[in-house]
Amino acid sequence: DAGVIQSPRHEVTEMGQEVTLRCKPISGHNSLFWYRQTMMRGLELLIYFNNNVPIDDSGMPEDRFSAKMPNASFSTLKIQPSEPRDSAVYFCASSLKAQPQHFGDGTRLSIL
Amino acid sequence: AQSVSQHNHHVILSEAASLELGCNYSYGGTVNLFWYVQYPGQHLQLLLKYFSGDPLVKGIKGFEAEFIKSKFSFNLRKPSVQWSDTAEYFCAVNNDYKLSFGAGTTVTVRA
Numbered sequence: 001d002a003g004v005i006q007s008p009r010h011e012v013t014e015m016g017q018e019v020t021l022r023c024k025p026i027s028g029h030n031s032l033f034w035y036r037q038t039m040m041r042g043l044e045l046l047i048y049f050n051n052n053v054p055i056d057d058s059g060m061p062e063d064r065f066s067a068k069m070p071n072a073s074f075s076t077l078k079i080q081p082s083e084p085r086d087s088a089v090y091f092c093a094s095s096l097k098a099q100p101q102h103f104g105d106g107t108r109l110s111i112l
Numbered sequence: 113a114q115s116v117s118q119h120n121h122h123v124i125l126s127e128a129a130s131l132e133l134g135c136n137y138s139y140g141g142t143v144n145l146f147w148y149v150q151y152p153g154q155h156l157q158l159l160l161k162y163f164s165g166d167p168l169v170k171g172i173k174g175f176e177a178e179f180i181k182s183k184f185s186f187n188l189r190k191p192s193v194q195w196s197d198t199a200e201y202f203c204a205v206n207n208d209y210k211l212s213f214g215a216g217t218t219v220t221v222r223a
Binding site: 031033042043045048050055056091093097098100101102103104105106 | 144146148154155156157158161202206208209210211213215216
């Protein structure tokens with residue numbers, strides 16, 4: 001079992017640039033989640049996909065954030081344009097519905 | 113909306129001491145309950161889960177948790193901690209798909 005795979009592990013970029021985070025869920029899982037973790041706000045759910053369809057995006061901070069899941073084995077989270085306050089660790093998780101979520105190693109994003 | 117409260121923000125204890133972390137949730141329906149652990153610089157890992165049945169759940173690394181429905185609680189325990197248990201611990205409640213996390217408790221174990 002390869003687990004949830006995220007890339008890149010670290011990203012440092014200047015404000016205003018576009019940032020794309022990638023996630024490959026565990027094969028066979030039909031639910032995918034994007035979370036953001038910061039010291040101030042803890043773990044926040046950004047968006048949830050079920051069978052590749054976005055079900056709940058109420059946690060997406062603003063229009064600068066977008067997420068896609070073109071197929072069952074790949075998802076992206078995009079920030080355009082990026083701002084320093086977007087600096088955080090972004091986790092992707094996958095599961096079979098209602099089963100425990102399995103988390104990736106995260107992407108540590110720093111916006112300068 | 114459901115919420116999850118963890119009683120302690122930071123716990124410091126010595127090796128071999130007993131650990132108990134409190135967790136309460138505010139949802140009256142059927143829920144699934146989880147404890148996750150996050151070691152420094154790592155991702156969240158599942159410690160244990162409760163779906164139904166015996167309310168005393170045993171997880172990995174000697175951890176256990178007790179579900180008390182009348183108190184809406186799911187406290188985590190370990191009889192004797194080790195230095196390697198230093199981590200952040202998150203209680204989580206799942207109703208349908210959405211996993212609501214508590215704010216986390218940082219546990220520091222002194223050698």
